[in-house]
Amino acid sequence: MKIDLTKSIWNETEESKHFIFYSNGKNVSRIEIDKCENKFNEILSTFKLENEAFKIKYYFCPNLEIVKAITGRKSYGDADLQKKIILSYYAYQPHEIVHHVIYQNIGFYNNLVIDEGLAVLFGSFDDGEAQWRGKTLSYWKKINKLKYKITNQNLIKNFNNIDQKTSYPLSAIYVQNLINKLGVSKFIELYRAKKLF
Numbered sequence: 001m002k003i004d005l006t007k008s009i010w011n012e013t014e015e016s017k018h019f020i021f022y023s024n025g026k027n028v029s030r031i032e033i034d035k036c037e038n039k040f041n042e043i044l045s046t047f048k049l050e051n052e053a054f055k056i057k058y059y060f061c062p063n064l065e066i067v068k069a070i071t072g073r074k075s076y077g078d079a080d081l082q083k084k085i086i087l088s089y090y091a092y093q094p095h096e097i098v099h100h101v102i103y104q105n106i107g108f109y110n111n112l113v114i115d116e117g118l119a120v121l122f123g124s125f126d127d128g129e130a131q132w133r134g135k136t137l138s139y140w141k142k143i144n145k146l147k148y149k150i151t152n153q154n155l156i157k158n159f160n161n162i163d164q165k166t167s168y169p170l171s172a173i174y175v176q177n178l179i180n181k182l183g184v185s186k187f188i189e190l191y192r193a194k195k196l197f
């Protein structure tokens with residue numbers, strides 16, 4: 001990942017408990033700041049994580065051209081977990097917030113099924129059932145059954161070779177099933193021990 005922030009001019013605009021917001025023309029609204037904080041707190045409390053002594057630098061891009069100039073590719077944004085940065089076309093980017101809170105507190109699992117599955121499962125724009133690309137996980141489950149027929153084993157071994165339309169929502173379903181089966185405490189215990197599968 002390449003986030004070269006020198007390729008644009010940034011103004012620090014707002015600071016909240018867990019975020020410092022930078023803008024490039026358009027400011028982040030109070031509603032969006034609250035959504036970011038709420039998501040951050042939701043992840044801390046869902047997984048009973050206590051270490052929250054860090055802030056995310058949130059660079060809000062007003063248009064996709066700036067995102068492309070900075071990341072070097074066509075996308076809606078990116079995150080640098082080591083530097084605690086989110087760069088986004090959206091003033092509220094829950095998927096990346098989930099990655100940050102998990103990573104900063106308990107590290108990555110280092111398997112994309114778990115890492116991306118968690119971010120998809122808890123990182124939807126709207127509350128309610130988790131979504132990927134505007135469709136519910138139940139929808140993706142049905143599509144997989146009918147069309148792709150990717151097994152969990154295949155997903156775990158070949159995540160990078162599977163289309164993101166399939167790999168991301170199926171990973172979220174996998175993580176959801178694990179959490180339902182184990183409960184959150186056991187899930188985190190096995191996550192830390194790298195023994196989820």
Ligand SMILES: [Zn+2]
Binds near residue numbers: 099116
């Ligand atoms: Zn992700």
